[in-house]
Amino acid sequence: MQKNLMIEQLIEAHLQFLEQTFAQPNQVQSEFLSFYHWFTKQPLQQLWTFEQINTLIQKQILKTPASSFLIEQIVEHIKFALIHPSNDTATIADIIPVLTVDKIAQYVASKSGHRQRLIKTVVNSPAFSAMISQLIQHSIQDYLDNSVIAKTVPGVSRFMKMGKSVLENVTDTNLDNAVGKYLQKNILKLSQMxxxxxxxxxxxxxLYHFQANLWHKIKGMPVSVLKNYIEVQDLPQTVGLGAEIWDFIRQSDYLKQQVHDAVYAWYIRNAARPFDLLLRDLNIDESLITAELQGLLNPVIQQMIGSEYLRERARHYLEQFYYAPETLKILAISE
Known part of the structure; x- marks a missing residue:
């Protein structure tokens, strides 16, 4: 493309104008606020459809696996939080409000119906029945073998063993088996008891007082006590297992349908709301934009100007504009 002196001078003047304009901090803030005012008055449904939002979430969250680097970063952040020096001086009461703990205790204690159903389910499970049976059998055997009376009173130990032997001879069965059969027949009654x-x-x-007493026991403990229950060296494995679970769930039809329906319900509730209300739900308002914008954007703009990135990109489009046939015709310049 043959260069034209006047056009090159126009492009250069245009570039200098842009650089001078964007070099002024107030100008950047003013332009962004103007855009912000326009954007926040637009209703959600005017700019984005439900299908666009759902497709983006499905693609970026459900169809895209977490990168190995992200998983490593999660491990490092958890490890950093667990070994932080402040954990030795900060107590559990410093980070968990006592009034909230009391509310939780009251809430849990008040759910008697849920608690009774849970207890009923547990005590009627085969695992609970087996555990109770073994506990009773072991207790009886331990009593016969290690009774305080048997150990302190001469002859009692031999008498108890003899009584056990006689009982087994009369019933023609082992005492442990006899007790086991009895428990098996009466396990329903034991479960009810x-x-x-x-x-x-x-x-x-x-239950409320149990929770309150537990809180008073742990509230003064340092936060570092968590290291007694979380193995720092095992974090790569435990976080990795969590990532495997998420990787399986995110590909399931169940979660895809859940996300689809949840996004649809949210969209229907908010479709007619303008973006200023949607942003306010996230605690983003004009005062935040005004207070934070200048400090965040100005260094970026100044770096773009200093590196001549802005000039190069602007020249690319200005050349297309000024050397376009329509512009050349206006300027009365032949191609």
Missing amino acids: SETVLNQHFDDQK
Whole structure:
């Protein structure tokens, strides 16, 4: 393309105008605020459809696996939080408000119906029945073998063992087997008794005081006590397992449908709302933009000007404009 002196002078003047304009901090802030005012008055449905939002979320979150670098960063951040020196001086009460703990205790204690259903489910499970049976059998055997009376009173230990032997000879069965059969026949009654005892022990008032007492025991402990329950060296493995679970769930039809319906419900509720209200839900308003914008954007603009990136990009489009046939015709310049 043959250069034209007048056009080159116009382009250079235009570039100098742009540089001088954007070099003024107030100008950048003014332009962005103008755009912000326009943008925030637009209703959601005027700019984006539900399909666009849902497709973006489905693609970027559900269809895209977490990168190995992101997983490594999560591990490092958790590790950093656990080994931070301030954990040795900060107590649990410093980071968890006592009033919130009390509200949680009251809430949990008040859910007697949920608690009773949970206890019923647990005590009627085969695993609980087996555990209770083994516990009773072991307790009986331990009593016979290690009773305080048997150890302190001469002859009692031999008498108890003899009684056990006689019983086994008369019934023609092993005592452990006899006890086991009895428990097996009466396990339903034992489960019902366990359910009654647990409900009595964990009534609303007792459960509330249990939680309150637990809080008073732990509130003064340093936050570093968490390291007793979380193995720092195992974080790569545990976080990796969590990533594997997420990787499986995100590809499931279940989560895809859940996300689709949740986004649709949110969109229907907010379609007619302008963006200033949507941004306000995220605590973003004009005062935040005004206070933070200049400090964030001005260094970027100044770097673009200093590196001549802005000049190069602007020249690219200005040349297309000034050397366009329509512009040349206006300027009365032949191609």
